[in-house]
Amino acid sequence: MAQVAPEVKVAEEPLLKVRGLDKHFGPVQALSKVDLDLPAGQVTGLCGDNGAGKSVLTKCIAGIHQPDAGQIFWEGRPVEIRSARDASRLGIETVYQDLALADNLDIVQNMFLGRERVRRGFLDEDEMERAAAATLASLRVTTVRSIRQPVATLSGGQRQSVAVAKAVMWNSKLVILDEPTAALGVMQTQMVLDLVKRLRDHGVAVMVISHNLNDVFEVADRIAVLYLGRMVAQDKASAFDRQSVVEYMTTGTVGRAPVET
Amino acid sequence: MEGPEQPPDPTAAPTAEPEMPPEVVAQSLGEYLRSWMVRARSGENRVLPVVAGLIMITVVFEIISPHHVFLSAGNLVNLFQQSAVFMVLAMAESFALLLGEIDLSVGYVAAVGGVIGVQLVQPATTNWPWWAAIIVALLACALIGALQGTLVARFKLPSFVVTLAGLLIFNGLMLLLLLLGPFSGYPSLSGRSTNLHVLYNLMWGNIDPVASWVAMAVIVAGLSFLMWRRDSRRRRSGLVAPPASVTVVKIAALAIVSVAVVAICNINRANIGVVEGVPWVIPIVLAVVGAWSLLLQRTRYGRYVYAIGGNAEAARRAGVDVAMVRTVAFVLCSFTAGIGGLLYASYLGGMSNNVNGGQLVLFAVAAAVIGGTSLFGGRGRMMDGLLGGLVIGGIYNGMYLLGLQVQWEFIVTGFVLLAAIAIDALSRREATRATA
Numbered sequence: 203m204a205q206v207a208p209e210v211k212v213a214e215e216p217l218l219k220v221r222g223l224d225k226h227f228g229p230v231q232a233l234s235k236v237d238l239d240l241p242a243g244q245v246t247g248l249c250g251d252n253g254a255g256k257s258v259l260t261k262c263i264a265g266i267h268q269p270d271a272g273q274i275f276w277e278g279r280p281v282e283i284r285s286a287r288d289a290s291r292l293g294i295e296t297v298y299q300d301l302a303l304a305d306n307l308d309i310v311q312n313m314f315l316g317r318e319r320v321r322r323g324f325l326d327e328d329e330m331e332r333a334a335a336a337t338l339a340s341l342r343v344t345t346v347r348s349i350r351q352p353v354a355t356l357s358g359g360q361r362q363s364v365a366v367a368k369a370v371m372w373n374s375k376l377v378i379l380d381e382p383t384a385a386l387g388v389m390q391t392q393m394v395l396d397l398v399k400r401l402r403d404h405g406v407a408v409m410v411i412s413h414n415l416n417d418v419f420e421v422a423d424r425i426a427v428l429y430l431g432r433m434v435a436q437d438k439a440s441a442f443d444r445q446s447v448v449e450y451m452t453t454g455t456v457g458r459a460p461v462e463t
Numbered sequence: 464m465e466g467p468e469q470p471p472d473p474t475a476a477p478t479a480e481p482e483m484p485p486e487v488v489a490q491s492l493g494e495y496l497r498s499w500m501v502r503a504r505s506g507e508n509r510v511l512p513v514v515a516g517l518i519m520i521t522v523v524f525e526i527i528s529p530h531h532v533f534l535s536a537g538n539l540v541n542l543f544q545q546s547a548v549f550m551v552l553a554m555a556e557s558f559a560l561l562l563g564e565i566d567l568s569v570g571y572v573a574a575v576g577g578v579i580g581v582q583l584v585q586p587a588t589t590n591w592p593w594w595a596a597i598i599v600a601l602l603a604c605a606l607i608g609a610l611q612g613t614l615v616a617r618f619k620l621p622s623f624v625v626t627l628a629g630l631l632i633f634n635g636l637m638l639l640l641l642l643l644g645p646f647s648g649y650p651s652l653s654g655r656s657t658n659l660h661v662l663y664n665l666m667w668g669n670i671d672p673v674a675s676w677v678a679m680a681v682i683v684a685g686l687s688f689l690m691w692r693r694d695s696r697r698r699r700s701g702l703v704a705p706p707a708s709v710t711v712v713k714i715a716a717l718a719i720v721s722v723a724v725v726a727i728c729n730i731n732r733a734n735i736g737v738v739e740g741v742p743w744v745i746p747i748v749l750a751v752v753g754a755w756s757l758l759l760q761r762t763r764y765g766r767y768v769y770a771i772g773g774n775a776e777a778a779r780r781a782g783v784d785v786a787m788v789r790t791v792a793f794v795l796c797s798f799t800a801g802i803g804g805l806l807y808a809s810y811l812g813g814m815s816n817n818v819n820g821g822q823l824v825l826f827a828v829a830a831a832v833i834g835g836t837s838l839f840g841g842r843g844r845m846m847d848g849l850l851g852g853l854v855i856g857g858i859y860n861g862m863y864l865l866g867l868q869v870q871w872e873f874i875v876t877g878f879v880l881l882a883a884i885a886i887d888a889l890s891r892r893e894a895t896r897a898t899a
Contacts, residue, residue, distance in 0.1 A: 303774065
């Protein structure tokens with residue numbers, strides 16, 4: 203018990219709490235009795251092999267799928283998230299790999315897409331540009347040459363940074379990143395991971411879904427592992443090593459003493 | 464707060480450079496021009512090729528046309544009148560192209576609008592006032608757009624097929640409408656009624672020379688003031704803005720072009736008697752350009768059109784009502800086609816079953832693409848339709864002056880279109896390479 207005490211002190215009540223979530227598609231049980239805690243100001247790495255249920259779980263939280271059973275608690279209150287709009291109203295933003303940005307629009311236009319500021323019927327470009335610049339500066343996304351350049355001219359890491367900044371801009375309390383470093387080079391990956399750490403430092407709850415255990419171990423404060431739709435392990439990152447995470451991902455259990463779930 | 468200008472990223476892909484819009488990076492007039500040229504060479508800048516094309520057309524036809532008549536005032540005004548229909552139809556088509564869709568029906572939708580307008584003002588039958596006829600013609604076109612747009616956006620039918628069916632259906636509808644009334648298929652705009660005159664004058668009426676000067680001065684002064692105020696406000700607050708010298712050059716260019724157009728139009732272009740002044744069709748076309756540019760560049764709706772053309776999935780995830788934006792785009796497309804149709808009816812002095820809407824739509828798409836609008840969606844402006852329409856009108860006009868038959872016009876226009884689409888595809892390849 204002594205070793206989990208600090209975590210309990212930091213977050214008595216996790217920002218988002220999932221209890222007993224079930225989801226099946228026809229005869230396929232995609233999630234079964236899944237529990238998950240996402241505390242504020244911490245990065246949770248969600249691991250699992252292909253088909254383990256990572257994206258189904260994410261979509262249940264993001265409002266795209268409706269769970270068949272179980273309950274989601276937001277700031278301690280039970281909530282039903284019926285649509286992506288519901289999710290963003292609560293403060294949940296999901297960044298999907300490479301689906302979030304329109305190449306032909308510039309950074310400001312992308313960051314405000316769907317929530318443009320309007321004055322007297324016309325777009326308030328000056329105000330949007332100022333707000334976008336402030337957000338990017340606060341996250342220290344400073345490598346872009348100009349926030350008026352089309353997203354098509356950005357590198358992969360910069361695009362991912364803009365997508366994350368876009369999610370943060372709306373006072374999000376929980377940001378879900380789906381494979382944020384897939385297809386990125388070493389430096390670009392580092393840029394995104396640093397950004398994830400800054401989000402955490404801003405008090406945001408972050409869930410990172412990743413195949414790359416190096417990335418997970420670098421940023422995650424907590425790690426959760428799904429295996430065939432079941433949550434087989436969930437604890438702070440220091441309770442795992444690479445070997446044990448891989449074993450949980452591939453066999454659902456680990457040879458040594460099982461970690462509390 | 465930090466300014467938007469940030470130190471360059473050493474890890475950024477260098478191939479991205481040529482695509483940077485000049486207004487974003489340039490600090491001086493020289494840099495602005497250089498970055499503009501770089502973009503032009505990589506196929507990213509779409510204005511330069513079409514302006515170069517226009518200059519080439521002008522020089523070639525001026526040299527080889529009999530008596531060097533191409534640049535005469537009469538011919539230049541005539542050229543604009545011939546181009547006006549292509550321009551407006553290209554702008555109509557732009558709404559579909561920006562979404563990455565296509566509307567093959569604009570030619571016959573325009574024809575239907577034109578026929579409705581001409582039929583309703585016939586003194587022998589309905590004798591409606593001109594304004595009511597115009598409103599009903601445009602509303603009918605908008606309704607057509609709403610139907611086609613609903614099929615594309617809500618029922619997810621491919622726009623190519625929906626509007627191909629539309630092309631046939633509205634060809635038939637045009638012929639049916641032509642048969643109404645005692646005109647044996649050729650309702651005309653010649654006659655004594657004011658309503659006939661107004662429709663005829665959309666294309667052929669002229670504004671008094673003095674009034675032309677005054678109106679031009681007011682419009683140019685107003686636009687210059689707005690441009691200067693906007694750019695200097697953005698410079699002051701440290702937002703991305705072109706340097707002051709670039710703003711001055713833009714305003715000067717606007718003034719020079721405007722003065723030249725009015726001066727040319729105010730030269731007497733009749734062989735006998737007096738025909739002078741700016742034809743009404745010029746302010747009509749400019750009003751369409753202005754209104755639709757404002758809608759596309761400065762409103763939420765316009766932003767969503769570009770977003771859907773660039774990445775429909777991203778727009779959907781951002782909460783944009785994609786089906787609604789698509790449907791409305793088809794309404795605007797057909798509505799604008801209706802304006803083009805009324806201008807065409809005016810140009811022809813009536814409507815007849817010789818109107819070839821299939822050819823009109825091909826010229827509309829060609830004009831938009833030649834002007835720089837991408838066939839792949841998300842890129843293009845209303846000005847592109849205007850410039851591309853001028854290119855097509857210029858070729859048409861020049862070939863006519865040379866006494867060449869229509870077949871040569873088709874062949875030359877076809878090659879120009881091929882060149883334009885090659886530039887479009889090239890710049891698209893550059894863009895994908897930069898992000899890869």
